[in-house]
Amino acid sequence: MEDKLLIKRDGARAAAAARPAKIRIRNLHKHFGPLRAIEDVSIEIAEGTFFVIVGPSGCGKTTLLRILGGLEQVTSGTVELSDAAPGRPHYSMVFQGDSIFPWMTVWDNAAYGLRMRRAPKDEIEHVVRQWLDRTGLTRFAHHYPHQLSGGMRQRVSIARAFANDPEILLMDEPFSALDEQNKTILQQELLRIWEADKKTVVFITHSVDEAVTLGDKIMVMTASPGRTKTIIDVPLERPRHVLELRHDPRYGEIVYGIWGQLKDEVERARD
């Protein structure tokens, strides 16, 4: 199915666009009773793209992600994920807020996905060790979540998702509960981790700065019901540095441009 896909080429990301689509969403509608949460969203996300969705609160962006993650059913339309390699899961999700199990140590939390798919013991050992190392949690492997700060707990959540080695990572405002410093540090860590193996990521945020800092492509959603307002390419080179980016005149321009798109929607969401 992948090679038959036609992908719109658009200058800056031509190289990315040449890659096969990992996720194809067509005419997606989602209603909760009389409430129309998502209306007629169609997107294609190429393999290896860091795809960010921004929109005013209540625009259905979390619902869209939960549909991708199999936690909600569509009302109509189709969602296709390209086939996963044998033995590898389709997706892993990083949830908004505290989602790591308080009754498991950092190690057991990070190993959860691998254990649920019955990975061999030595693989679990190896992979978890590696991800705790990459997320700076090795020394806290046998701590329980209540002994960690909020930033470290969110790192555990990221380690849990990455260690599962999915084809696609779904991230639902993973940093929204953190303070500014921790957020900046974790954004940088996420960039570093992601740039190492370029998995396909779908990342939800309400922060335009965060979207531009992290994303290859940014989809702006309209206020309820959620529709695709526009999809913007971010032509900033990688590897990116979170602080250096803010110097870059293009960064300000892109942020400003997205705000122009978003402003009306935020105002509409307030009515």
Next chain:
Amino acid sequence: MSAITIADVGERKRIAAKRRDLILSIASPLGLLAAWEIAARFHLIDVRFFPAPSSIVLALVSAAQSGELLDNTAVSLERLIFGFLLGGVPALILGIVMGISRPVRAFIDPLIAATYPIPKSAILPLILLIFGLGEMSKVVMVAIGVFYPIAINATAGVLQISRIYLDVGQSFKAGRWETFRTIALPGALPFIMTGVKLGVGLGLILIAIAEMMGAKSGLGYMIWSAWETFAVERMYVGLFMIAIIGFVLTLGLNELERWLIPWKTNS
């Protein structure tokens, strides 16, 4: 760096607080005994009803030497343990299943709500009628007492588990059994332990009552026969043994809780 130091200081403080709690919880009963002994010696209280702890100890020694004390304690403990298993294990399973399954909850909940308020001691005659004067009636009494708090707390424990943990389980493709084992059971465990503690307390009350009414052995029987012969010291020996059992069980269950639920922050 700083996080590790803070965690260490917190850990040390917690250990110190635990030790202090333990000392205090041993000091309070000892203090009460000392005050009682003094009051009895100086005849501030009527020793016919409140004999000095030292004279109770003498009675305890003689009861221990005759083997009567040990036999009765062992019999009561045995009934307590079997009753706890007979009532507690089904309660635990039923309670968790009720927490997970809405239809099961809808079906069983009214039955529990309707029978729970009946005083357990009031059904002793019925239990004696059904199970006779043998061991079974005593075991069943304990089982009935243990059943309700464990079942009710296990259900409540599962229901209070945050939705997000079930989403995580579903997202990582945890099956039914894995959801039970890795989310429902550990998530409900703090509540279940509360139910177990309440259940053991109720079991102790009910075993004493059951043994007074329809038994020829056990600590309850020992207390009752002491009343009939006005052997007040012996009566206190029985009460004392029950208190000791309750105390040791409470300490043991608290330790068990610390071991089973290391993530509980305020234990």
